[in-house]
Structures are given as C-alpha cells and as structure tokens.
Amino acid sequence: DSGVTQTPKHLITATGQRVTLRCSPRSGDLSVYWYQQSLDQGLQFLIQYYNGEERAKGNILERFSAQQFPDLHSELNLSSLELGDSALYFCASSVLEAGNTIYFGEGSWLTVV
Amino acid sequence: AQTVTQSQPEMSVQEAETVTLSCTYDTSESDYYLFWYKQPPSRQMILVIRQEAYKQQNATENRFSVNFQKAAKSFSLKISDSQLGDAAMYFCAYRSGLNYGGSQGNLIFGKGTKLSVKP
Numbered sequence: 321d322s323g324v325t326q327t328p329k330h331l332i333t334a335t336g337q338r339v340t341l342r343c344s345p346r347s348g349d350l351s352v353y354w355y356q357q358s359l360d361q362g363l364q365f366l367i368q369y370y371n372g373e374e375r376a377k378g379n380i381l382e383r384f385s386a387q388q389f390p391d392l393h394s395e396l397n398l399s400s401l402e403l404g405d406s407a408l409y410f411c412a413s414s415v416l417e418a419g420n421t422i423y424f425g426e427g428s429w430l431t432v433v
Numbered sequence: 434a435q436t437v438t439q440s441q442p443e444m445s446v447q448e449a450e451t452v453t454l455s456c457t458y459d460t461s462e463s464d465y466y467l468f469w470y471k472q473p474p475s476r477q478m479i480l481v482i483r484q485e486a487y488k489q490q491n492a493t494e495n496r497f498s499v500n501f502q503k504a505a506k507s508f509s510l511k512i513s514d515s516q517l518g519d520a521a522m523y524f525c526a527y528r529s530g531l532n533y534g535g536s537q538g539n540l541i542f543g544k545g546t547k548l549s550v551k552p
Contacts, residue, residue: 322480353539357476363524363542376539408476418538419466419531424478 323347324425326411332431338399341428345392345413351375352394353422354386355410363410369394370417401432435460437527439543446515447551453500454510454546456525464530467501467508468540473521481523484508486530512548520550 323346333339345352354366356379365378369388380386383401388394398405412424436459446452458467469481484492484501491499496516500509512519525543 351538362544363540365539365541368539370538378539410478412478412540414538416531416538418529419464421466421468421480421483422528422540423480424470426477 322423322425324349324411324413324423326409326425326428328428329426330429330431332433333401335401335403335432337401337432338397339401339430341396341398341409341411341430343394343396343411343413343425345394345411346423349413349415349423350392351414351417351422352388352392353412353414354380354394354396355412355424356407357410357427358404358407366396368417375417398430403432406430406432435462435465435527435529435541437525437541437543439525439546441546442544443547443549445549445551446512446519448515448517450515451511451513452515452548454512454523454525454548456508456510456543458506458508458525458527460506460527462529466528466530467499468526468528469497469499469510470524470526470542471519471521472524472545473518478524482510515550517550517552520548522547 325344350371356364366380368376386396408427414422467484471479526540
C-alpha cells in the first residue's frame, strides 16, 4: 500500500459525459501528479500540483482540468468524454516538487462506452 | 529535454536465474534521480528501486540491484533468483533534482520492458 488513495477504482460512463476522479496523497506529501495510461501507450504525464499551485502541464487535453485543494487532495475532471479517453488514470504524490520518490495510487479505470 | 530509452520491449528469464533490463537516459542536469517501477498485470505501479545521481554506490534492494554508469548515462536493473511474481512490465524513470524542480519535477518514463518468467 503506497498510501495514495484514488476513487473510484472503476468507472463506466457514456460519451459526452463528465466525470471526476479523486486523489488523496500520502500523509505529508505536498505534490500531486496525474498520469494517463492507455492500453497501448505508456504513461503520459498530465499535470502536477504543489501545495495547491499548478506546477507543470503535460499532455493534458483542454477538456480535462484538475485542482489541488487546501487539504491537499486533488481532483481530475474529465468532460465531453470520448471513447479514446478510456484509460487507467494514476494519481501520484511526493513530499517535494522534485527529487525524491513519487508514489503511485492504484489507479482509476475509466471506460467510456 | 530529458529522455529515457528502454531498448528491450520484451525479455524472458527462467525461474531462479538472473536477468538484466537495460535503460539509458539523456540529460544535461547534474542533480537527478533514477527509478525502476514494476507494473504487474494488476496495473499497479510499484517502486522497485531508486538511485540518486550523486551517489557512486549502486542501489540494492534484496534481489534487485542496479548498475549505474553515470558517464555512460546507463541505469540497468538486475533481478537475481527470478521468481514467478517478478513477471511484469518494468519502467525506467528519470526525475530532476531539487535544483531543477518545478516544471521538471515529474517522472519521465521509458516505454517499458515486459518481463516474463518461465517455470
């Protein structure tokens, strides 16, 4: 158990819908990251937050947004969902914004039908 | 920009034997960290081992060890006494150190090596 908690673990939704994925980082971790992993692709970095502030953006679509709240939990919002958005979405956390180890949650499986 | 390359898409090893997974990286930074993550069929991302670039000594975690060649920018993972539970996708990853933090603080992954273990 990495200490990073993600909900829901599985989600099935229809095209055009909107979903929210939630992440609670490890206790004491200030930095949160979101990654997307499709079946045939590697891990794609989406976005990073550090202590509530956006730090870096990767290959995140405009239909996707995220935020980190004062209690440090984070949410990833996916809207106008398309079939191609079906993927495993990982949240990860670390103490600092660089350097030390990043720990991953178990992921949220999103299936768009 | 930093890149990580894993040149072996698939590897196979006999149970109880030793296997080495290769990883090379490219960076102009002097402060960085390297990691190996394991992703079993459950798709969970599990940290296997970590190496700080400033440390000359190779990291070891039980049956897992690395061969860190800084000048060659090489970071291979050796798995000794392979077990059936070692079968997984293994990802090599790079992370900038604090001196380069902020926008470069996320992990940069290789494409992975799928390891199968034969009984």
